Amino acid sequence: MLAVTGVADIKTVGIVGGSLGGLFQAVALAELGLDVTVWERSAGRPDDRGAGIVLQPGVAWFLSMFCGVDPDRISVPVTHRQFFTRDGRSHHTLMRQRMISWGAIYTSLRDRLDVARYHDGQHVTALTSRPDGVAVEVGGAVHSVDLAIVADGSASRHRGLVAPDGVPRYAGYVAYRGVIDEAELPGELSASLRDRFSFYDGDQTQFLCYFIPGDFGTTRRRMNWVWYVRADAAGLDRITTNRDGIAHGPSLPPGLIAPQVHAELLARARTSLPQPLRRLVEHTREPFAQAILDGRVSRMRKDRMLLTGDAAFVVRPHTAASAEKAATDAIALFTALQQFPSVDAALQAWEKDRLAEGAALYRHGVSLGHRLGLSAPAAMPDRIG
Ligand SMILES: Cc1cc2nc3c(=O)[nH]c(=O)nc-3n(C[C@H](O)[C@H](O)[C@H](O)COP(=O)(O)OP(=O)(O)OC[C@H]3O[C@@H](n4cnc5c(N)ncnc54)[C@H](O)[C@@H]3O)c2cc1C
Numbered sequence: 001m002l003a004v005t006g007v008a009d010i011k012t013v014g015i016v017g018g019s020l021g022g023l024f025q026a027v028a029l030a031e032l033g034l035d036v037t038v039w040e041r042s043a044g045r046p047d048d049r050g051a052g053i054v055l056q057p058g059v060a061w062f063l064s065m066f067c068g069v070d071p072d073r074i075s076v077p078v079t080h081r082q083f084f085t086r087d088g089r090s091h092h093t094l095m096r097q098r099m100i101s102w103g104a105i106y107t108s109l110r111d112r113l114d115v116a117r118y119h120d121g122q123h124v125t126a127l128t129s130r131p132d133g134v135a136v137e138v139g140g141a142v143h144s145v146d147l148a149i150v151a152d153g154s155a156s157r158h159r160g161l162v163a164p165d166g167v168p169r170y171a172g173y174v175a176y177r178g179v180i181d182e183a184e185l186p187g188e189l190s191a192s193l194r195d196r197f198s199f200y201d202g203d204q205t206q207f208l209c210y211f212i213p214g215d216f217g218t219t220r221r222r223m224n225w226v227w228y229v230r231a232d233a234a235g236l237d238r239i240t241t242n243r244d245g246i247a248h249g250p251s252l253p254p255g256l257i258a259p260q261v262h263a264e265l266l267a268r269a270r271t272s273l274p275q276p277l278r279r280l281v282e283h284t285r286e287p288f289a290q291a292i293l294d295g296r297v298s299r300m301r302k303d304r305m306l307l308t309g310d311a312a313f314v315v316r317p318h319t320a321a322s323a324e325k326a327a328t329d330a331i332a333l334f335t336a337l338q339q340f341p342s343v344d345a346a347l348q349a350w351e352k353d354r355l356a357e358g359a360a361l362y363r364h365g366v367s368l369g370h371r372l373g374l375s376a377p378a379a380m381p382d383r384i385g
Contacts, residue, residue: 006337006346007032010304014136014145015039016124016158019046020102020323021309022151023109024330026117027066032337036117037145039138041152043121046106051177052212052224055098056324058331059105067112074108075100076211076221082196084207088275090198097197099224101212105323127158129303147343148305151326154293155250156311162302168295168314170250171366172375174239175292175317176227176265178284179254182211185223189279193223200274204230204373207277225280226317228292228374229268239289250291257287292316292369296362301351304343306333313358316365318372325361329354 013029015022018040030036053059060071075098082092110118119138126137127148134148150158159166182190193209200207207227214220231239240248242256257265269281281287295314300307309326333350340346369375 006340006343007034009343010146010337011035012133012145013037013147013149014134014143015149015151016127016136017041017151017153017309017311018118018120019151019153019309020105020109021153021311021326021329022149023106023113024062024327025149025151025308025333027109027112028062028330028334029337030113030117031066032334036113037143038113038118039122039124039136040118040120041123051102052179052210052226053100053102053105053323054320055100056321056327058324058327059100060098062327062331063105063108067108069108071098071100074104074213076213077195078197078210079195080197082193082198084198084200084274084277086200086202086274090274092196095197099197099210099212101222101224102323103215104213124152124158127161127305129161129305133304146304149308150305150311151308152311154295154310154314156307159297159307159311162305162307163297163299163312166295166297166307166312168293170233170236171292171294171316171369172232173228173230173292173369174236175290176229176239176281176287177290178223178225178281178287179212180223180280180283180285181214182221182223185283186279189276190223192276198277200277201372202272205272206372206374207273209277209280223280225277225284227269227273227281228372230374236291240291250293252289254286254288257289262287292374294362294366296359298355299351300354300358301347304347306347306350308333312354313362315358315361316369318368319361319365321361325358328357 012035015038018038026036026038055075063069063071078097080092081095082090084090122138128135133146136143197210209225211221212224240252243258269278293314297312300312308329336346336350
């Protein structure tokens with residue numbers, strides 16, 4: 001006879017947000033035989049944000065076990081870490097890692113999930129706890145589910161239902177980012193960065209870069225760079241206000257940077273970066289930017305509602321662990337629902353485990369930011385909603 005587990009108590013799961021955090025959960029829970037529905041606010045296929053992601057073990061395991069994808073096939077190897085000095089010289093040490101892109105992970109997850117489970121262009125407007133589940137309001141209709149997973153990102157609208165204390169704060173610096181097709185880079189520049197995870201630590205600034213796979217995991221490679229620069233609250237507003245004067249909140253997508261902000265970025269690159277890295281900034285047609293946020297919650301569960309991914313902890317990118325955290329949230333729930341005799345026991349154990357890991361990553365990210373001189377405890381201004 002099969003043991004009765006937490007899975008037996010639930011049949012339907014509703015997921016708010018269809019980015020990586022929501023998709024990891026959807027794929028894993030569908031694997032358990034649950035009736036999963038994802039509601040994603042944006043319509044159509046999202047942009048491949050161009051974001052490079054360090055491939056960590058949990059994401060690699062997830063892709064291979066749940067999606068049947070060989071992570072090596074959709075990622076790019078690095079063999080060394082390379083450290084630049086201001087005069088452009090560098091030294092390197094052996095360090096094997098693999099780099100993937102947001103789009104390659106997203107595509108693998110979407111390909112795995114039954115299309116009928118994913119509803120895009122659907123904005124979840126309200127969630128209400130009921131004795132044995134949650135009512136999810138979407139486009140005027142109300143759906144009852146046994147379990148609701150809130151995966152609506154760092155600017156989560158629904159986080160407060162579970163953890164009112166979790167609104168992220170601006171950490172006092174931004175990440176400028178850029179992506180360039182390898183074919184557009186001069187050959188000798190590309191060769192000097194190939195197979196390397198390159199860093200430059202300057203005065204209250206850090207630049208890093210590495211190659212990632214092509215758009216949505218295609219084999220053509222792209223150079224991905226990230227440049228952390230301090231900016232006060234007014235500076236952040238300027239950087240993330242687009243060329244038409246529209247404010248974009250905590251992140252400015254590619255193609256929208258204001259000409260004056262772009263010119264200042266190029267001028268700053270000329271005066272403060274080693275020559276090879278400055279050239280990367282100059283070769284980037286559409287730099288984009290993202291505020292660095294700190295978000296910490298004291299709860300991830302209320303009744304049958306869970307927080308996952310960036311809707312729970314928002315950790316600094318120095319940890320290279322945000323996508324990994326979202327994947328392990330899903331793996332841990334998949335495991336707990338099979339291990340514990342009731343859904344409540346499973347969710348309780350899951351929350352304890354995920355709170356501990358989220359808090360540790362949060363602290364680690366903050367301390368890395370301090371060590372790089374990018375922020376100090378006193379330099380944490382207003383909350384960003
Ligand atoms: C620009 C950028 C660059 C990043 N770079 C890296 C990186 O280099 N390395 C790394 O590890 N991580 C990176 N991350 C973070 C990483 O992508 C996330 O941590 C991970 O994808 C988990 O995010 P999430 O799904 O929880 O939230 P998000 O990716 O923010 O997704 C939230 C989703 O919820 C949807 N949504 C919001 N409200 C509603 C609603 N009411 N109803 C329906 N849908 C809703 C949104 O449209 C969105 O699709 C980056 C994130 C961003 C934004």
